[in-house]
Amino acid sequence: MTALDLADLTKSYPDGGAPTVRGLSLSVESGSLTALLGPSGSGKTTVLKLIAGLLTPDTGDIRLGGRSIRDLPPEGRRVVMVFQNPLLFPHMTVAENVGFGLRMRDVAPNEVAARSAAMLEKVRLVGLGNRRPVELSGGQQQRAALARALVLEPEVLLLDEPLSSLDASLRDEMRALILDLQRETRVTTLVVTHDQTEAVILADRIALMLDGRLVQHATPEVIYGRPVTLAVARFFGGVNFLPGRAAGGIFHTSIGPLVLPTGVTDGPGTLTIRPEAVRLGPGREARPARLVSCTFLGTQTRIELDLAGTRLQALTTPEALRGLAPGQEVGVTLPTAALWVLPEV
Amino acid sequence: MGETPLPAGILIMLRSLAAFLLMSTAAFADTADGEALKAMSWDQILEEARGDTVNWFMWGGADNINQYVSDYIGGILKAEYDITLNRVSIADTVDVVNIVLTEKEAGVTDAGTVDLIWINGENFRSMKQADLVFCGYTDALPNNALVNWGNPAIANDFGVPVDGCEVPWNTAQFAFAYDSALVAEPPRSMADLLDWIKTNPGRFTYPAPPDFTGSAFVRHVFLYAAGGADALLGLFDQAKFDVAAAKTWAILNEIEPFLWREGQTYPNTVVQMNELFANGEVAFTFNYDPAQFGLAVQAGTYPDTTRSFGLNDGTIGNTNYTLIPFNSPNKAAAMVVQNLLLSGEAQLEKAKPEVWGAAPAIEISRTSDTVQAGFAAIEGHPSVVPAEELAKAALPELQADWLTAIEAGWRASVGN
C-alpha cells in the first residue's frame, strides 16, 4: 500500500538559480524504509522539507494515504522531520524535549510524562530525562531527537542525515537503533543520506537523486547490478565501462565479443560489470589478461587488469591471488549474468 | 519559515503606533479666542472656565512655593471654580518662552501648551516684542482693582510698560544676607561694603552676569558709581553710560583681588553663591526676593543666625508677574487663576513667612478688614528684612537697554 506519494514536485529558491527539485515523483510503500540518496546539493533535504510542510512546492502534489497534504501547515501533517543536527531545545530538559510535541498538541501532562518516559527507554536514555541537552553526548542527543519525533507516532518519519554528525563507532549503534525502532513501529520512514553504503545497509529501497531529479528508485541490489544510467553506475562505485555495440545477443567491444543476458536491444551502448563480479583463473570462458597492479584493501584486494590494451578493475580475495605478481599473465572470466548494458555511449 | 512572521510583526507594531498617535493628539481649544472673552462679563468668563485645566509653567525649585501653588491655590480653584491647576515645574523660564515661540512659528495659534507663566522682566520683554502675549484684558479681573497701577514700579516691568499684558503677583526688593554669628556689624552702604570687601579678603563674591542676581549686584555698583539713579532713568544714553561704566569697572577691578578665590573665578549662578554662603566660604549672599533667605533657613540650608538688610543708598525694587500666552487654549481659566492670585486672601497666605514670605503686589489698604488685620498680624521671619524697612530706600529698575549694555561691559572689562 502506498503511504506517501510525491507527484511532479518542483521547488525553486528565490535566488533565481536552477530549481532545486525538478519534477520529482516518488511513491513510498507504507511501513517501508526508503533512503533518499544523492550527492550533497542534489535537493534531498529540500524534498524532506517539502514533505514536512516547512517549504511549499512550486508545482506538484504531496499525498499521504491518498489525501493531499500540500496545503496543510507542518503541524497538521502527521509527518515529523528530524534535522541533521539534533536541535534539542537548550532551555528544556531531555524529557521536556521529548514531550514537546505532545504538549503542543495539548496532551494531558501525565500522559506526556508516561509516553516520554517510555520513549526514552526505547532509545536507551533511561535516567537522563532530567539532564539538559548540553550535558548529553552527541550520540545521546541524536537519540533524544529521534525519541522526540517518534513519541508523536507520526505516519511518516523523515530523517535528514541521521548518522553524518556521529563518529564511526557511534554510527553503527545509531544505525542499528534506527533499524530496530523502524521494524518495531513500522513507521514509514524516509532517510536522507549522501552515503551509498549507508543507504544500502539501511533501506528496503533507494531513491537516487541527481541534480534535483529522481533517477532511479529500486532495491539496493537492482541499483547495484542494473543502474539505469552511467551516472548512477558511477555513483555506486562502477569502474568498468566498455563502449561497444549490441547485436543479436552479442556485445562487440575492444576486448572481443561477449555473450549478453537476454533482453538487450541492439544498438550502441556501454557494457558495465561490477569489479567484484570479475573472476580470475583458468576456465572455459577465460580470456588472457596481464596483471598490472594489486592494492591490498584488508579483506579484499583491488587489482588492475590489462585485456589486450583495455583496462578493467576487479575485486578479489587475497587467497585467489596467491602466487601471482604484477606482470604475470592470468585468465579472466566476465560471467554473462553479471553483464549490464547501458544504452549510452 | 522565516518569511511569514516578520511582516506580520511589523504590521502589528505599525498599527499600535498609529493608534497611539491618534490617541495622543492634543485636545481642541475652547477659550483660545481672547477677543471674545474681553466682550464677556466676569460671570460669563467663570462659566467658560468651568471644568478646564490650566497649565501653569513656573520655576519649581522651591518646595514652599510649589506647595502654596499646588495645595492652596490649586485647592481653591478645584473647590470653588471647578478648575484643575497643573503646575509645570521648569528650571529656567526661558525654556517656556522658547516653547511659545516655536509654537507661533509652527502656526499653533489656538492650541498652545502653555496657559500661564510666572515671568520676570527680561523674558516679558522678549515675549512682548515677539507678540507672544495675550494683552488688554486685565481690567476684566475683579481683583485688578486692588492693584495700584499708578505706581511706575508696577506699571513697568524692567522699564517695559505692562500695557495690560501681565498681572503682578509679588513685589520684591534686593537685599543682602549675612550670618550674624560670623559678622557682627555688616556694612550698611555700598561704600562701606566695598571697604569691607577689601579688609576681609576672600569673603565676598558675586555671580557673573548675565546671571539675574549677579547682574543686579553689578547694577547697584553702577548706580553707586553714577551717583544715583536719577540721571539714568529713561532711554539709554551712551554718553552717560560711558562715564558711569568707566567708574564701575574701575571699582569692580579694584575689589577683584579681594574676592573669593582672589577673583580668579566667579560663581556662574546665584545657586552656587548661595552654596558658598551656606558653607560659610563667603560672608554674604543677596537676592531680589528676601523671602528666599527665610525659606533657606527653614530648609536648614542657612544657619538660623542669618539676618538680612538693605543699603542706606537704596536697593533696586522689582515686581514679578503672571502672563497668559497668546495661544493658550484655556484663557478664561487662566484669567480666573490670575484673579485668585491677586485676591487679598491669597496674597495674605503667601505673605506668611512659614508659607513663602513674599511681599504683596496689591495695595493692602484696598483689601477687606480681615485681610488687613491678617497682614498686620504677620510676624516676619527674623532672617527676612521687612519690606517696609527696605522700601525706605528704594532704587528704580533701569530700562532693559541699560541692562544689556552693563552686562556686555562687565564681560569685556571685568570678567575676562
Add this chain to the structure above:
Amino acid sequence: MRGNALRLFAGLALALWLVLPLVPLAIWSVAHGWRFPDLLPQQWSGNAWAYAFSPGSGVLESLGLTVFIATATTVLAALVGVPAGRALGLHEFRGKGIVTLILIAPAIVPGIAVALGLHGVFLRLGLTGTVGGVILAHLIPVIPYMTLIMASVFSSFDTDVEAQARSLGARPVQVFIHVTLPAILPGLMTGALFAFLVSWSQYLLTLSIGGGRVQTLPLTLFTFATSGRNDVTGAIAILYILPGVLILLFTARHLTGRNQSLAARVGA
C-alpha cells in the same frame, strides 16, 4: 571555592560601586542643612521626604509617569527591535549597511540636534506636550540599541530550531513562545534594560517634546538640583536611581543565572 570567593568579591565591589554615590544623597535627603566642613549634618529632618511624598509636590506622580513612559518605550522598542533585529541578524540583503547606519544614526547624532529637529515635526503633528509624543521621541534613541542588540542575538540564532519545532507540531505562536523567546530572552533582557534606562534618563527630549507638561522625574530632579535644594534633590535622586539599581541587580542575576547554574551542575 576560589570561584565563589571571586564572585562574592565582585558582587561586593559592584554593590559598593552602585551604593557609594548614593550615600551623600541619602544623607542630604534627611539633613536639615549640611554645611561645610561638618562631616555629618548637625540637624536631621524628614521634610524633604515628606515633601517628596506629598501629593502637591507631584514627585510620586512624576515617578509613576516616568515608569510608565520607560515601560511603554521598552515594550514598543521590543515590538520594533525584535523583528527588525531578526531581519538584520539573519538575512543578507542589498543595502543592509545603509539600513544599519540609519539605525545607528540617532544614537550617534547629538541629542540636542535630534530634539530640535523633532520638535518642529511633532508640533505640526500635535504631539508636543503629550505622553504619546514623548514616548515616540524616546523611541528614537532607544530603537537603535534594541535593534542592534537583537541583530547580534539573531546572528547566532539557528532558525532550523524553529522549523524543527513546527515539524514537531507547534503553531507559529507556540514556536515563538516556547522556542524563539527562551532562546533570545537573555539578549532581549539586555536590550530591554538598555531601552528602559535610556528612556528613564532622557532629559532633553522629554523637555523639548513634552514642553514641560510631561513632567518626568529627571525634569523634577533638575529643577531642584539647579535651585540648590540639596535635601529635596537628594530625596528625589534616590527615588530616581532606585528603580535603575533594582532593575540592574535583577537583570544581572537573570543574565548570569543560567551560566551559574550550568557551571554548578557541571562542577557537581
